[in-house]
Amino acid sequence: MLHQQIKALLLPWWNGSFITTGATSTSNGSTNTSAIILAQGNNGFYSAKLCRDYTGGGFNDWFLPSKNQLGLLYEQKILVGGFSNSIYWSSSESELATVWVQDF
Secondary structure (H helix, E strand, O other), X not given: OHHHHHHHOOOOOOOOOOOOOOOOOOOOHHHHHHHHHHHHOOXXXXXXXXXXXXXXXXXXXXXOOOHHHHHHHHHOHHHHOOOOOOXXXXXXXXXXXXXXXXXX
């Protein structure tokens, strides 16, 4: 289990240092993703920026899902497909230096 957690969390949530970003919405991952990038910077290699920069599937409006959005994905993981038995970041800060995750 620990190996899976490490694998899933290899891409950091933060960009060098964990600072409060104001990404506290539990329902709007797009707004959270924008807040994270504004606070962390639009450079580097971290989860929110990777999601925002992604252009797969013919879309260019990807974002790191909020706590509730990630929970919905978990509930429909078989239908959606493509998930591994890992832990996934959400974009929702729950408190200082703490981010919600979902164990799939």
